[in-house]
Amino acid sequence: MTYPAILTIILTPVVLLGLATVLTWVERRLLGLWQDRHGPDRVGPGGMLQAVADGTKILFKQDWVPPFADRGVFVAAPAIGMMTVLLSFAAIPVTTRAGIAGDMNVGLLFILGMMGLGVYSVVLAGWSSNSKYALLGGMRAAAQMISYEVFMGLSLLGVVMMAGSFSLRDIVAAQAGLWFIVPQCLGFGVFMLAGIAETHRLPFDLPEGENELGAGFHTEYSGMKFGMFFISEYAGIVLVSCLVTTLYLGGWRGPWLPAGVWFALKTCCVVVFFILLRAGLPRPRYDQLMALGWKVLLPLSLFNVMATGTILMLRASL
Amino acid sequence: MLDTLRTLFLTALHAFHRRATVRYPEQKPYLPPRYRGRIILSRDPDGAERCVACSLCAVACPVDCISLQKTEADGRWYPEYFRINFSRCIFCGLCEEACPTYAIQLTPDFEMGEYARSNLVYEKEDLLISGTGKYPDYSFYAVTGIPVPGKARGTAERERPPVDLHSLLP
Numbered sequence: 001m002t003y004p005a006i007l008t009i010i011l012t013p014v015v016l017l018g019l020a021t022v023l024t025w026v027e028r029r030l031l032g033l034w035q036d037r038h039g040p041d042r043v044g045p046g047g048m049l050q051a052v053a054d055g056t057k058i059l060f061k062q063d064w065v066p067p068f069a070d071r072g073v074f075v076a077a078p079a080i081g082m083m084t085v086l087l088s089f090a091a092i093p094v095t096t097r098a099g100i101a102g103d104m105n106v107g108l109l110f111i112l113g114m115m116g117l118g119v120y121s122v123v124l125a126g127w128s129s130n131s132k133y134a135l136l137g138g139m140r141a142a143a144q145m146i147s148y149e150v151f152m153g154l155s156l157l158g159v160v161m162m163a164g165s166f167s168l169r170d171i172v173a174a175q176a177g178l179w180f181i182v183p184q185c186l187g188f189g190v191f192m193l194a195g196i197a198e199t200h201r202l203p204f205d206l207p208e209g210e211n212e213l214g215a216g217f218h219t220e221y222s223g224m225k226f227g228m229f230f231i232s233e234y235a236g237i238v239l240v241s242c243l244v245t246t247l248y249l250g251g252w253r254g255p256w257l258p259a260g261v262w263f264a265l266k267t268c269c270v271v272v273f274f275i276l277l278r279a280g281l282p283r284p285r286y287d288q289l290m291a292l293g294w295k296v297l298l299p300l301s302l303f304n305v306m307a308t309g310t311i312l313m314l315r316a317s318l
Numbered sequence: 319m320l321d322t323l324r325t326l327f328l329t330a331l332h333a334f335h336r337r338a339t340v341r342y343p344e345q346k347p348y349l350p351p352r353y354r355g356r357i358i359l360s361r362d363p364d365g366a367e368r369c370v371a372c373s374l375c376a377v378a379c380p381v382d383c384i385s386l387q388k389t390e391a392d393g394r395w396y397p398e399y400f401r402i403n404f405s406r407c408i409f410c411g412l413c414e415e416a417c418p419t420y421a422i423q424l425t426p427d428f429e430m431g432e433y434a435r436s437n438l439v440y441e442k443e444d445l446l447i448s449g450t451g452k453y454p455d456y457s458f459y460a461v462t463g464i465p466v467p468g469k470a471r472g473t474a475e476r477e478r479p480p481v482d483l484h485s486l487l488p
Binding site for chain 1: 322325326328329330332333335336337338339341
């Protein structure tokens with residue numbers, strides 16, 4: 001392994017964890033902005049060090065495992081969540097060169113697989129907590145994430161068909177003329193919704209619905225174990241935003257600015273949109289969420305696959 | 319679907335709205351004069367204490383945070399001590415409403431945090447202010463029928479001289 005590769009591997013998690021931590025502050029400031037408040041603006045310039053203060057606090061909290069919990073699984077669950085999210089980033093191509101394994105020929109499948117493994121994190125957390133609310137939250141998370149995984153995969157099929165490759169770098173390369181958001185607008189919509197559900201973000205954060213489940217699957221967690229769930233959730237937002245950028249918004253492509261800047265800019269816009277969703281939309285009921293998934297998104301994504309395939313075949317035969 | 323997008327758009331527009339909250343310690347919010355904050359004991363225009371130690375405030379207080387003891391000097395009633403436990407006070411203002419002499423008043427000041435709970439027990443000298451508070455001209459002994467040194471019975475404002483019971487003249 002060459003020297004820059006090792007550097008990238010070390011740098012990626014560091015940058016990501018930093019980003020996820022700062023994102024907690026960014027989200028609170030933006031929510032404040034949209035709710036006519038100021039948000040946290042006390043620690044450091046504009047409150048920028050709020051994330052540092054929160055991190056310090058959460059690190060110094062007692063790292064407590066409830067006596068009724070299944071200790072081993074309880075400790076492993078947040079680590080699994082963190083690990084799967086961080087591993088997914090390996091396949092994200094930031095620019096033509098940067099990125100750990102952007103050329104991996106099954107990059108997209110790898111990311112989908114890692115997201116699938118991420119379900120274990122919440123399910124095991126809910127199960128090992130040995131408490132009602134955590135179990136209910138874990139159960140919801142499992143149902144939600146597994147069903148939305150289906151449409152997520154299906155909605156991506158159109159992109160894969162058009163690019164003819166599972167490698168994310170090839171997919172970006174295939175968007176040279178036109179970003180996939182235009183021909184794949186249906187797939188884009190489904191993927192966005194599935195992405196929100198997959199990261200169990202508001203408005204689809206039913207696994208942790210505070211008003212009915214306490215805090216859902218992480219009810220019994222405290223200290224840095226809770227912090228890891230938190231960080232991995234925010235890293236998940238960054239991941240889905242990166243995926244949206246890569247798959248639909250042309251990745252690093254853009255005029256004038258360097259490739260990495262374009263990638264960061266697009267990703268930031270998607271992240272801000274995610275936060276806007278949280279600020280604007282109420283949480284649906286659980287059955288509404290499932291109905292939306294199976295009755296609307298599944299047919300839509302299937303239709304998208306069919307239409308894309310038909311058009312591609314017609315174009316090939318002409 | 320369109321509703322959702324409209325909601326998102328309107329929410330995003332809020333970025334350009336004026337913020338409803340203020341940065342408190344630097345920027346103080348406007349508190350109206352009748353804001354129910356720190357409780358004070360006011361004085362007459364001539365500088366005497368208004369409180370006549372009738373204990374109505376202590377009776378009205380729903381959390382029993384007011385404690386006082388009556389004493390007398392020169393025919394006037396005073397509180398010997400007057401104590402408000404602000405760690406109990408709920409700033410409901412019932413004491414102010416109960417007060418027959420406008421002595422106890424609530425003020426637009428709420429910055430009374432303390433590190434020791436015992437510091438929240440205010441004694442009479444902490445509560446007494448040198449001014450008249452919200453009622454600048456009111457003086458209880460000037461309008462009441464009670465005789466005090468310097469004001470005989472029947473000489474208060476809008477008070478007629480007492481009727482001589484032993485005289486039959488109209």
